[in-house]
Amino acid sequence: MKTIDALNVYYRDLNSSIDEVVKTDKTINLKNVFGQRYIGRGLPENVKLKIYGTPGNDMAAYMDGAELEIFGNGQDAVGNTMNCGRVIVHGSCGDTLGYAMRGGEIYVEGDVGYRVGIHMKEYKEMKPIIVAGGKAGEFLGEYMAGGAIILLGLNLSKGENITGRFCGTGMHGGVIYLNGNEDKYKFGKEAVKVDITNEDILFLKKHIGFYEKTFQKDLNHLKLESFSKYAAVNKNPYSNMYCTY
Amino acid sequence: MSLDFNSPAFEVIRNEKKCIQCKVCVRQCSNKVHSYDDEDNVIYSDDIKCVNCHRCVVLCPTRALVIKKYPLEFRENANWTGAVLDEIYKQSQTGGVLLSSMGNPKSFPIYWDKMLLNASQVTNPSIDPLREPMETKVMIGRKPEKLEFDAKGKLLTKMPPQVELSVPIMFSAMSYGSISRNAHESLAKAATELGICYNTGEGGLNRDFYKYGKNTIVQVASGRFGVHKEYLNAGAAIEIKIGQGAKPGIGGHLPGRKVGEDVSATRMIPVGSDAISPAPHHDIYSIEDLRQLIFSLKEATNYGKPVFVKIAAVHNSAAIASGIVRAGADAIVIDGFRGGTGAAPTRVRDNVGIPIELALAAIDQRLREEEIRNEVSLIIAGSIRNSADVVKAVALGADAVYIGSAAVAALGCHLCRSCSTGKCNWGIATQEPELVKRLNPDIMYKRLVNLISAWNHEIQELLGGMGINAIDSLRGNRLMLRGIDLNEKELEILGIKYAGE
Ligand code: SF4
């Protein structure tokens, strides 16, 4: 285990010193992180970073197997085009979390911003997962083409919705699970509510269990069978829109 | 469904005297125009299915076939032309958005044809490229403000990453999916032999093509298909696709039926799933956001690859280009409104964007005025038809050009503009194995090599004629251009004088 003090270190230097350390030491503590971008970008399997402070945008971009644990909030575009690996955020995250991620897992203790999980994909055994404890902004899962998003909606204030408008717009693959069965969420026309199966419940159990353990929360009161599940109406949503000429 | 009002666009004429009933046309036409009736022992043709791709004409051993414009006339009307009416018939029948292929076919001015090149006479001799050295090599990438050397003349300045091209021509982005595997491989092989680059398009890079990496530009679009660390590091440069000349403001959309096993593996999406790359990158709302994406790519490749940003030529391209330079791009690709495509909404293709010649001149001028021209290379695309277009583009300020339509024409494309149907008889814009195998990459790549080698010769001759022995000395040298048939404003934007001035 090695510790890097990120105080006043320029992001480029910080990222290249992480690359340097990783050659010999797979587990690194980063302390005093303050807005440096691209931390964890492209990092491979077996690398573990514990990040203290506030990492900047595009954390875990193109990440390729590493595990990042952040003791603080994440900013925008966490897990951008991530291929595999795991990100754990003890806090909340900003917009476009998990943009076009193709594999791996992102666990956020609190809320997430706008356009989270957009363009999420899956390919063969690679199925990305985003779990967030709180609520999400508008356009959750826009253009989603694979993977799963689980929103727990913990600590919502009275009258507050778990997700904003246009959820699942342009969705043509993947699934979104929302805690609650009131059908009041404003879904895009390409997403549709489908029945929750036993398989879904096992899937939710597994990932919510990991959330409980990681963030040390007791979520026994959650009724998994009353989660709502949304999926794409069609994996070719625009096939009837055109006529060739 | 109600009556189809559309009449055939083409007439297939078979000269019965020449036809030996070999049935090549029956077998070759994927649109099923020709059919053989063995009872009557005749070959029939159904005109309405013909897209005029010339496949049957070229392959007919006795030259018995001719395809003509269908001789049906509407009552003469300069406004309500047959084409306008046909579109209305089509849309009123289907309710669909019109979708077309290849570039804008309308009769807008072609500025390349309104610019003439200079040649040396008497006072400075022209150069004969057959005898004297002539440099057509270019380096694409950001250039430092100044160079520093040590006492022994060794370069001290750390050069930003560059891509070396033996000729200032590359093959533009055409994804595997929009074109066939064999077409892709032909481009990759030719680029490698020529010492230039081809471009993956936004569809990822097939494992089998990693070996052409040194001559590959890998593209990143909003859908991020097949984008991962290894992919980013596989090519010579990375191109962020913001826009495309054929459809500014519209993204890419590969229909699921074209996503077979191999395309799925390349794009890393399930078989049969639509591949949607909408025009907005929802992580980019500003020049600062673009900078964030550019530098994420630089970070992922250890600052070892130039990053290009491709935009469509639109009304304020010059200001946008200035922003792109400041965002840290190493090259800007500007794609004019005549740029080709596998599929674009017809209204967008025909009405959105501006000519590349004007966009290029305006951008080069603006970057010079802002004293940032050296910080970026300018690559243009959008209907470069021949070597003279290339030379004129360089004189207007381009570092290199991309060719797409010309490249597929070298592979057999006859500009029938029906790529979006996926039934390309030439094996280019199709994923159907029977059609794809018509294009043998080991043979066809040589046609691309021939084309670019021939153009290279012509470029050298044109340069030599102007008394210039390196293409770098022509860049932005607008004194070598004169306008013809242009108004004052056009001359002003192009930054050139009128012929005779
Ligand atoms: S579509 Fe092509 S191959 Fe078929 S009849 Fe017309 S020109 Fe011939």
Ligand code: SF4
């Ligand atoms: S690529 Fe094929 S379908 Fe497209 S215009 Fe050329 S010949 Fe026609």
